[in-house]
Amino acid sequence: MKARARIVARSQQDGTTRLATLAGETPLLMRRTRHPDGLDIAQIHLIGGTAGPIGGDDLAYRVDVGEGAKVEVRSMAATLALPGPGGAQSTLAYDVKVGSGARLNWTPEPLIAVRGANHAVHANLELADDAELLWREDVVLGREDEETGSVRSRLRIHRAGRVVFDHEFAVGLRYPGSLGPAGTAGYRRVTMTAEFAKDEARPMIKLSVTGAGLPDLAHTFTV
Numbered sequence: 001m002k003a004r005a006r007i008v009a010r011s012q013q014d015g016t017t018r019l020a021t022l023a024g025e026t027p028l029l030m031r032r033t034r035h036p037d038g039l040d041i042a043q044i045h046l047i048g049g050t051a052g053p054i055g056g057d058d059l060a061y062r063v064d065v066g067e068g069a070k071v072e073v074r075s076m077a078a079t080l081a082l083p084g085p086g087g088a089q090s091t092l093a094y095d096v097k098v099g100s101g102a103r104l105n106w107t108p109e110p111l112i113a114v115r116g117a118n119h120a121v122h123a124n125l126e127l128a129d130d131a132e133l134l135w136r137e138d139v140v141l142g143r144e145d146e147e148t149g150s151v152r153s154r155l156r157i158h159r160a161g162r163v164v165f166d167h168e169f170a171v172g173l174r175y176p177g178s179l180g181p182a183g184t185a186g187y188r189r190v191t192m193t194a195e196f197a198k199d200e201a202r203p204m205i206k207l208s209v210t211g212a213g214l215p216d217l218a219h220t221f222t223v
Contacts, residue, residue: 055084
């Protein structure tokens with residue numbers, strides 16, 4: 001399956017944010033929802049229109065948050081990355097632009113890599129020098145009492161035209177050693193958050209891991 005989704009947000013003269021475009025193909029369906037703080041922030045929920053991503057799927061979001069606009073994106077539920085025929089890889093790509101004085105919070109529920117899944121995520125983010133960002137990648141390795149699937153993810157962030165963060169991780173049975181002591185070491189959930197405050201040249205990164213019967217671990221640093 002090939003599917004595309006597009007979000008275009010623009011700031012209005014009264015300070016509210018208008019969604020000029022909110023369009024997606026199954027399974028990348030979205031709805032605007034009321035934000036508790038009012039109309040100055042456009043809140044969107046990803047709702048999903050079918051199971052997936054499934055091996056072989058080619059999915060992509062294009063997001064354009066214009067000057068001064070404010071957008072928050074969440075999801076109604078976790079996403080299941082599922083295996084496809086012959087071990088084919090599913091892909092999810094993000095092409096994101098956040099303009100001057102704008103803010104984007106992208107904090108969906110986790111991606112669960114079920115047994116046999118082969119999934120890749122590619123996110124390319126371009127920020128103006130005074131844009132704000134909160135971007136979360138959250139991966140759960142398998143369902144309860146289930147062997148994990150495999151996920152490879154790359155996050156690349158540009159600030160005012162310069163690459164300021166470029167991070168890739170790969171975890172699962174397809175990547176030898178990734179589940180051992182030098183990898184996830186028994187932890188089943190990996191969460192990375194990148195946050196840019198206004199006018200900050202580099203992001204604050206928070207990395208945390210959790211697992212049943214294991215102590216929660218977290219580390220925050222600036223790159």
